[in-house]
Amino acid sequence: MTLKSYTGGLLAAMLIFAQGAYADKWSDQFPHIKNTGDIPGACSYEATSKKDYSGRTLTISTHAVPVMGEPTALHAEQFSKLTGATVDVVHSPAGDLYSKAMVPFQAGQAPYDIVFGFSNFIRDWMQYLAPVPDKYVNMPQMQDVTKAHQGVASWDGQMYQFPVDGDRHYLKYRKDVIDNPEYQKKYKADTGRTLKVPTTWKEYGEIAAYFNGWDWDNDGELEYGSAEVMKKDDLMYAAFFSRSASYSKNPRTPGGFYFDLETMEPLINNPGFVEALGDWVEATKYVPPGGINFGLGDEINSFGGGQTLFSFSWDDAFVAAMEDGSPIKNKVGAAPLPGAEKVWNREDGSWDIGHNQAPYIVWGWAVGVAGKSKNQEMAFDYLCFFANGANHRADIAIGRFGVNPFKKSDFDPQIYIDHQGWDPLIAKSYAATIVGMEEFNTNRVFPLRVPGIFQFTSAVAVGTSKALAGQLSSQEALDEVAAEWNKILDRVGRDVVKEAYAVGVKLEDNIN
Amino acid sequence: MNFRHKFAFLLPGLVVLIGILIFPIGFMIRLSLSSWDTFYPGLDFIGIDNYIRLFTDDSRFWESFFRLSFLSITTVSLQYIIGFSLALMVWRDIIFKRFFRVLFLIPMMTTPVIMTVIWRTFFHESLGPVNDVLSIFGVAPPWLTNEHLAKVTIIIVEVWQWTPFMFLLLLAGLLSLPKEPFLAASVDGAGPIRKFIYVTFPLMAPISIGAIIIRLIEASKIMDTVYVLTSGGPGTSTETSSYYIFVKGLREFQFGYSAALSFTYLIIMIISLTIISKFLVKLLIKK
Numbered sequence: 001m002t003l004k005s006y007t008g009g010l011l012a013a014m015l016i017f018a019q020g021a022y023a024d025k026w027s028d029q030f031p032h033i034k035n036t037g038d039i040p041g042a043c044s045y046e047a048t049s050k051k052d053y054s055g056r057t058l059t060i061s062t063h064a065v066p067v068m069g070e071p072t073a074l075h076a077e078q079f080s081k082l083t084g085a086t087v088d089v090v091h092s093p094a095g096d097l098y099s100k101a102m103v104p105f106q107a108g109q110a111p112y113d114i115v116f117g118f119s120n121f122i123r124d125w126m127q128y129l130a131p132v133p134d135k136y137v138n139m140p141q142m143q144d145v146t147k148a149h150q151g152v153a154s155w156d157g158q159m160y161q162f163p164v165d166g167d168r169h170y171l172k173y174r175k176d177v178i179d180n181p182e183y184q185k186k187y188k189a190d191t192g193r194t195l196k197v198p199t200t201w202k203e204y205g206e207i208a209a210y211f212n213g214w215d216w217d218n219d220g221e222l223e224y225g226s227a228e229v230m231k232k233d234d235l236m237y238a239a240f241f242s243r244s245a246s247y248s249k250n251p252r253t254p255g256g257f258y259f260d261l262e263t264m265e266p267l268i269n270n271p272g273f274v275e276a277l278g279d280w281v282e283a284t285k286y287v288p289p290g291g292i293n294f295g296l297g298d299e300i301n302s303f304g305g306g307q308t309l310f311s312f313s314w315d316d317a318f319v320a321a322m323e324d325g326s327p328i329k330n331k332v333g334a335a336p337l338p339g340a341e342k343v344w345n346r347e348d349g350s351w352d353i354g355h356n357q358a359p360y361i362v363w364g365w366a367v368g369v370a371g372k373s374k375n376q377e378m379a380f381d382y383l384c385f386f387a388n389g390a391n392h393r394a395d396i397a398i399g400r401f402g403v404n405p406f407k408k409s410d411f412d413p414q415i416y417i418d419h420q421g422w423d424p425l426i427a428k429s430y431a432a433t434i435v436g437m438e439e440f441n442t443n444r445v446f447p448l449r450v451p452g453i454f455q456f457t458s459a460v461a462v463g464t465s466k467a468l469a470g471q472l473s474s475q476e477a478l479d480e481v482a483a484e485w486n487k488i489l490d491r492v493g494r495d496v497v498k499e500a501y502a503v504g505v506k507l508e509d510n511i512n
Numbered sequence: 513m514n515f516r517h518k519f520a521f522l523l524p525g526l527v528v529l530i531g532i533l534i535f536p537i538g539f540m541i542r543l544s545l546s547s548w549d550t551f552y553p554g555l556d557f558i559g560i561d562n563y564i565r566l567f568t569d570d571s572r573f574w575e576s577f578f579r580l581s582f583l584s585i586t587t588v589s590l591q592y593i594i595g596f597s598l599a600l601m602v603w604r605d606i607i608f609k610r611f612f613r614v615l616f617l618i619p620m621m622t623t624p625v626i627m628t629v630i631w632r633t634f635f636h637e638s639l640g641p642v643n644d645v646l647s648i649f650g651v652a653p654p655w656l657t658n659e660h661l662a663k664v665t666i667i668i669v670e671v672w673q674w675t676p677f678m679f680l681l682l683l684a685g686l687l688s689l690p691k692e693p694f695l696a697a698s699v700d701g702a703g704p705i706r707k708f709i710y711v712t713f714p715l716m717a718p719i720s721i722g723a724i725i726i727r728l729i730e731a732s733k734i735m736d737t738v739y740v741l742t743s744g745g746p747g748t749s750t751e752t753s754s755y756y757i758f759v760k761g762l763r764e765f766q767f768g769y770s771a772a773l774s775f776t777y778l779i780i781m782i783i784s785l786t787i788i789s790k791f792l793v794k795l796l797i798k799k
Contacts, residue, residue, distance in 0.1 A: 098550075099762060106553040124550050224638075232745035233763065290637025292746055293656045307638070451551040455764045462572075462748060469659055469746030487569075492551060 030078055032394050035419045039389030042139045045082065048385045053378050054084030060382075061100050061112040064091045067316075067402035068116060068165070068365050071395050075386045082385075085378060098454075101125065101370075110372035113379040119152045119167075119366035120447045122160060123500050129368035130376050132159040136384055146438045148361050149406040151507045152446065160368055162383040166406020167364025168437050169242040171204075172303060172311045172318045173197060175333035175426065177216055178207075199355070201243060201279045201338045204310060205286070211309045212286040219306070219327075225286030226310040227302035227317075231295040232465035235313075237457045238447075240464050242312055242360045243280055245445045246340040248272030249358035253347050254509040258448050258456075259485075260346065261505050264494045266485040268460065269478035271351070272344030277467050277474035284468055292468050304328075312337060314362065318430070319399035322422055330423040334430040336437060359437035363447035365402060393419070411435040446507045450500040452492040459484035537778075543771035550765040562772035572748065573756055573773060577780070580752040583663065584731040587670040592724055594671065595678030600712075603686045613683070620676035628740040631669045632656070635741075659749035662742050666750055669737050674730070678723055685719030686712070717796040725789050732781055753777050 026038040026045040038045040058079075062072040069091045076087035090112070092100050101115035105128035117125065136142055137159055142150075145163045153161040177183055178197055187195035187210060198204040208225025216223050229239045248257060248270065255261045258268065267273070284292050288307055296313065303311035304320035306328045311317050321332045339357030369379040385391070395403035396410065397420050405411070411434060413427035422430070437444070448456060463481035466472045472480065489497055544562055546555045566573060602612050619627070634642050635655040643652045655665045693715065697707050735754040738744055744751035744759070757777065761770030 095763070099765070102550060102765070231743055232747070233743045233759070288638040289643070289652060290640075290654065290657055293637075293742065295743075302638075452549070452764075454550075455766065458759065458764050465745050466747040469657075469749065471659070471747040471749070491547075492549075496551070 026390075029081075032074060032078070033390040035397075036390050036393050039393070041141050041389055043141060043381065043384035043388040045078075045388075045390065048079065048381065048388075049082045051083045051381060053381075056375060056378060057086040057088060058114065058375055058378055058382060059088045059090070059112050060114040060116070061090050061092065061097065062114075062116040062367075063097060063365075063402075064093055066400040071386070071391075071398075071401045071403055072116065075391060076382070078391075079382050079385050083378075083381075085382075087382070098124075101128075105370070108372070110370040110374075112370060113373040113375045114367060114369055114382065116365065116367045118363050119161060120363040120449050120453055121366065122153075122155055123449050123451055123453065125368060126155050126160045128371050129160045130371045130373065132162055132369075133380060136162070136380055139384075141384065141388060144407040144409050146406060146408055148438050148444065148507075152361065152363070153366060156503045156506075161366040162368065162380070162387065163406055164367055164383065164387045165365035165402065166404050166410075166438075167314055167362050168434065169238070169313055169337055169360045169362050170318075170433050170437065171198070171335045171337055172321070173333050173335065174217075174306075174309050174328070174331060176328075176331040177211065177309055178333070183216070197333065197335045198310075198338045199357075200340055201246065201276070202341070204338045205279060205282055208283070208286040208310050216309075217306065221307075223306070224288040224291070224302075224308045226283060227291065227294060227299045227308040228280075228283060228287060228311065229294060229296050229299050229313055230280075230284070230287070230292045230465075230468055231298070233458070233461050235296050236464065237460040238360075238362050239313060240277070240280065240460060241445065241447075242337055242362070244273045244276035245337065245358035245360050246343065246356050247276045248344055249443055249445050249508075250343045250345055250352060250356070251443045252352065253345055254505075256501070256505050257445050257508060259497075259501055261498065261502060264489060264498050264501075266482040266489075267346060268485060269475070269482040270344055270346060273478055274474045275340075275344075277464060277478060280464070281467055281470075281474060314364070315404040316399060316402065319396075319404075322420065322426070323399050324421065329421075330426060333426060334433040336433055336441075356443070357441070358443045358445050359441050360445045361437065361447070363449075364404065405434055408439075411438075442510050444508060446504050448501075449504050450492075450497045452488050452497065455488045455492075456485060459488065540771045540775055543768055544775050546768040546771075548768040558768070562769045563776070565769065566772055566776060572751070573753070575748065576751040576756040577753045577777070579663075579750070580732060580734065580754070581784075583666060583670070583734060583752060584728055587667050587674070587734075588724060588727045588731050590667070590671045591675045591678045591727060592720070595675045595723075596682050596716075596720075598675070598679045599683040599686055600708075603683065616679050617676045619673050620680070622673075624673055625736045625740060627673060628669060628737050631665075631672075632741050635665055656742055657746050659746050662746060662750050666734070666737055666741060669741065670731065670734065673737075674727065677730075678727060681719065681723040681726070682716065685716050685723075689715050714796075721789060721792045721796060724792060725785060728785060728788065729781075732785075 027034045030045065041047065060072060060076060063069045065073065073089045076089050079085060080087045097117045098121055101112065101117060102124065104111050146166070149163050149166045150159065153159050153163045178195060184195040187193065191206070191210060193206065195207065198207055211223065212225035213222055215221060229235050248267065256267065259266055287294070288302055294302065299311060299313055300317045300320050302308055303317045304326060318332060318334055320326065321328050323329065336357060336359060339355055341355060342351040342353050343356035345352045367383060369376050373379055392403070392407065393415065395401050396405055411431045413424065413431040416422040416427040416430065417424050450456070459481050463477040467474050467477035542555060545557055545559065547558045548554060598616050602609050634640050637643055637652065637654055637657065642655065646652060653661055656662050693711050694707060697711050702710065733754045734752050735758060738750055738752055738755045742750045744755050757770050757773045760766050760773060
């Protein structure tokens, strides 16, 4: 045995022993962490309890309960008990989070020490946020965060948002149907094709259409092909980018997914995006009745409630489906987003034939500390405590919290088997799906993070919803979006947008 | 009492008026001449650029305005007809008159956003009770996802919510009518229909005009119903002016441009409602 392996073994043993020792002490007081007890670290319960913020007040702007609002309030209460600080938590609807922070930011005020929002706010917010101090960036807890999510929380190498959540879009499917030998036989007989987890959007559409409008789980209710976020202005543009990634993110043509970074010409109406929108219009035929008015909540309830075969978006629908009490617990599977059998090559102006898949590391919850806050140290300590090992492990098990995996240690399927009662095969496929997107696939699409972001995404929502409603063809709709994007570029300034967009392109092109 | 004393007494009201009415409108006009957005916060001066953009390059605003006109006129007309009918019903001596008067007012007392969420659940096409019931008869209308039916759904919700307001005003009007004209009509042998056409309706005309104008002002701000039910969709088929201004201002954070939209919309509404009220006076009040 070498000295290195001996030391490693000793450290591991100490860690296990330490966890056991802390578990009793802290989980008695804080039942939220009863499954793991305290997990040692710079911001653990033990370490936080040694800080004294008595007589000081921390003010937090966060989302409404439960999504992100509930864990914010819970950890505020815990932090208050441990440090003596008074923590005021102000809840707002998602649509107000941006302005709630931005209006006082622009007025030079700091009514909130900590502001929660979405990771794609970073370009507009960062000038008003305090950079995350090196002390936190370099701590082991942060080193456990995946490189992709460190990138999402940072701007050109400087971290401004403290990682508390990780988001990506992936495919969720009914494992009990796709893996069912009878249905496999029936599908083969009826269509001549093999029933399997779809690896292209075309396959997704074919299977979804086949399983649309009949009672395939024998519960006396009709089931449908797919639940998707299609409601205008309700995050639908993210769903569209998920469907577009594989058709338009060509690893052979780096330099921009949304724009050509050289010229800043919008790519949103190129044949790749048009093909994806065509598929999406087709999807209106296999969503549940009213499906084109589904927001994220509807999608979660629809798939999580067993109404559809497929779904794709954030983790929430999957976690909801796998929670205790769900009618489809351990009947669902996770897989990467479907790909395409061709991808648009904008340099050649033609399709590159061959399978292409591009994960969408979508924006998610993010949080920063106001640059003008007089309580910055306490604020960062709170955030570090929020995301410490024990809290994080407990938070990701509760679907309604909206806290999803973003640490490398989250990719251990055993966590979900031991603590959440997941079927081992499902836990493995879930962990493999996420780790594949985060750590191995290099053809990723990141969210657009440029000045005027809401104008760009709003234009996509309007254009694509017109196509879904049949008001315009896919090409017409995206031509309209491209024209609107050009107007926005002119208003905001092409150079200004280009400079910001270049930072995101670096992430997509894997340039360190 | 000299001028100073009078001024001193007027001052508090004047300050409130300036504070809550004049200043916001003045600030809105100033804001509309700036390019204030999230990236360039501040009251710079860009002249009438926002207005040029609105009149030359924003068909979506004008489409939403015409859609709003249709929705407002339709909903207010229906509210007037139903509200008047209900008011006439409980104006008479009917059994449980008081109960019905309170019952008809309940929708107005509920919070519009919450009620719209409930209506959205009712009209949910795969999970809602409306289609559950209708499916017994073999129909399941796409209430929120068909561009024409989505407008009908908005009209239903608006009529349900605000007819009580119309009912309340018209009932108050009916209760304040003098009895003599009705007695005279009875002596002349007029039946209920003739009494309504020649006595009730003309006497109610001034109150009707007031009620219609008040409701038109309110209906021209349809926003929460659209926001909750359809988000302006499918496509842009239920977008109204106020929803569009909301999107530009508080979703896209184009504060300068949305101020220009708001001010233009205010002017259009003042002119339109003045014309409508003059037209209604001419139509309903005979000299």
